[in-house]
Amino acid sequence: MPDNNGLDDATAPYSGPKAVDPPDVEPRLEDDPDYVTRTKFLSLVALAGGGAMTAAIVVPIVGFAVAPTLEPEVLRWVDVGPLKDFPEGETSGIAVAGPAPESDRRVFVRRKDNKLIPIWNRCTHLGCPVNYSSGSDAFACPCHGGAYSSIGLVTAGPPARPLDRFDYKVVTPGGKDVELANAKDEDRLLIGRPYSIDEDEQPFELKGPGEPVTGVLRNLYPTPGA
Numbered sequence: 402m403p404d405n406n407g408l409d410d411a412t413a414p415y416s417g418p419k420a421v422d423p424p425d426v427e428p429r430l431e432d433d434p435d436y437v438t439r440t441k442f443l444s445l446v447a448l449a450g451g452g453a454m455t456a457a458i459v460v461p462i463v464g465f466a467v468a469p470t471l472e473p474e475v476l477r478w479v480d481v482g483p484l485k486d487f488p489e490g491e492t493s494g495i496a497v498a499g500p501a502p503e504s505d506r507r508v509f510v511r512r513k514d515n516k517l518i519p520i521w522n523r524c525t526h527l528g529c530p531v532n533y534s535s536g537s538d539a540f541a542c543p544c545h546g547g548a549y550s551s552i553g554l555v556t557a558g559p560p561a562r563p564l565d566r567f568d569y570k571v572v573t574p575g576g577k578d579v580e581l582a583n584a585k586d587e588d589r590l591l592i593g594r595p596y597s598i599d600e601d602e603q604p605f606e607l608k609g610p611g612e613p614v615t616g617v618l619r620n621l622y623p624t625p626g627a
């Protein structure tokens with residue numbers, strides 16, 4: 402009998418239960434942080450599909466709306482005929498071919514008091530073609546009641562600014578620049594770059610329909626080529 406007061410001898414070899422290695426357990430896929438469940442996968446597919454469809458609709462609309470306003474106008478002088486075709490005291494409507502088919506324009510050439518103003522027939526409200534009435538010597542838009550004076554200043558309706566105008570110059574048949582006051586009937590009228598004006602006829606870079614050239618709202622619209 403060992404004399405240890407009932408306790409095992411600490412120096413004796415251990416004979417109790419022993420630790421064993423845990424059994425091999427297959428790791429669960431759900432515990433992998435990179436594991437994608439079917440529900441999660443379908444949600445991601447739906448999100449990606451929705452995003453692609455939204456982009457397919459929105460991107461062309463935004464591009465269509467913004468791109469034309471950002472493209473600088475290509476300046477090209479267009480010979481629209483001899484000066485005798487634009488008699489003093491009259492406003493004559495002509496077609497002006499632009500650098501591309503979509504930039505063809507209809508222009509009213511007003512010649513009065515030795516002053517010549519080529520006026521674009523595009524309404525500055527939403528772009529409808531305005532008509533000129535020789536009886537009232539004024540322009541009117543058939544779409545929403547926009548009205549303009551004989552030189553294109555707004556007199557009534559919703560247009561945001563006066564009718565746009567074009568640069569012009571007069572040249573001899575040989576191509577030499579000549580002042581309008583000294584020009585002869587056979588000299589040629591050339592129409593150039595369009596531009597916008599305010600009610601004081603001050604020139605501004607060309608704006609699109611609905612875009613004002615003065616006031617706080619003008620800052621909402623980019624200037625082409627700026």
Ligand code: FES
Binds near residue numbers: 527542545547
């Ligand atoms: S488009 Fe001319 S008034 Fe609206």
